[in-house]
Amino acid sequence: MGFAHIVTPTLPGFQLLNADEISLPATSFQFLQALQGPAIIRIKGKTRQRRAVITLLHGNEPSGFLALYKLLQEKFQPFADTTFFVVSVPAALEAPGYRYRALPQHKDINRCFKPPYSGEDGHLAKQVIDYLVDLAPEAIIDLHNTSGSGPAFSVSRRLTAKHQALASHFTRWFIHTDIELGAVMEVPFCCPVVTIEAGGAQDDIAHINAYEGLKSYLSEENVFTQRQHIEVLGQPRRLEIHKEASLAFAERPVFGASITIRQDIEQRNFGTTQPGDILGWVDHAKLEHFRLGGHQRGELVEHYFSADNNQLTVTKPLKFFMVTTRIDIAKSDCLLYFIETD
Structure with missing residues (x-):
């Protein structure tokens, strides 16, 4: 249950993988076990435009990773070169699986995307930031689940037409917030970044939301074409x-x-x-x-x-x-x- 080829890592915390060189295991959890640690997976697109997706920032929020596995199974080719970040793999693997946000004694990494980036979790967050800055994608989606049941919704620090268009690939609910927690969506990247809460971590509909939303986001030539009416909820x-x-x-x-x-x-x-x-x-x-x-x-x-x-x-x-x-x-x-x- 391994990979046909693993690109030599250039980041201390991540392994870098090309999707077309992965020998995919039979199940998504075996795929997670094969990864063992944080990974960056690159899928070649039809064009050299660049988009990014962050998954498993929390180890108990699997929908984004399950959607990625399904896309790899289908050998899906996105419109743009797409980089997936699969972050909290050890926490997701900890028995009984997808139970822990972060490993015991570790910080919630989605509270570490701000200085001083201390400790192992802060260093990992800083690596994600640095890689994304160098990558300079046109858009970033950060895929999550809620711990309780509920509909999909999006969250963003910015309330622009582009941010709302990105959210519309996944949901009609858009929450505009100024809360500062050290989350990745708070980083001032030079492109729009939106957090998607696909629904409850235990709900099959959440996995469907993540998969269908990603296919829409990755297939669209103009990713900033609004797909549905957006209802904004503020502050x-x-x-x-x-x-x-x-x-x-x-x-x-x-x-x-x-x-x-x-x-x-x-x-x-x-x-x-x-x-x-x-x-x-x-x-x-x-x-x-x-x-x-x-x-x-x-x-x-x-x-x-x-x-x-x-x-x-x-x-x-x-x-x-x-x-x-x-x-x-x-x-x-x-x-x-x-x-x-x-």
Whole structure:
């Protein structure tokens, strides 16, 4: 289960592979095992234009990698020379497979795309940046999954016609954000970069979204031709949980838990949550367990959420997205993102 030919690496953290020289294993996971570590895979296009795709920045978000495997199986030829970055391979391989964002004791690499680029993960992020700067592609797509179920959507720091056109190959939802986390989409490349959340990591529809979106993005002669109407959602916030708080997901308050969130909260992704809708329950500390990340520093949780009678609800209509029911992700990253909506 190997490769017919591996190009000698020129980057310390990555192996460089040409798609037409890969002997593809029988399954996508065997392909991942054959890679063993981060890889850059180059697919020759019909023209010498250049496009780029980043996959598996998080090891528990497989849709982009599964789409790449399927494209390689089909010997698909894109319109432009295309470079795929497959990044967190060791985390994806860690048993039981596609479970971990990053290996234990490692940083979330999609928080490392900013100075000082320290440690192994920071160095790897800097290599991705340097390679992309030298490559100078006309567009970059960063493919992800959400940890909870929900529809596909896009995220970008820029709100231009080109950014929206790139997103339209995958989804009609476009989230314009100014949140700074150290993500790859925050790097000021000389071309548009858009993050695509293809849907829930466990959902087959997400793998289909990633595959069909990539085929559209890679087949189009003019990649900036808008494929569908785009609905823009502006300036999200993050609902974050303090490390000291204990968290549970259940149908009723869990004894001893600082916060209990309803198990079906994922169903609120991209719907409208109204005041009075019960999201969960909190103990005597109520909203002190939470903080807001994002749009306006210093904003109070109380401006958007209420804990009357220890029931967690909202103070105004909100649209949630990227809701997770993974305790580790909710605690280390955030429980959900939200925007105000009418």
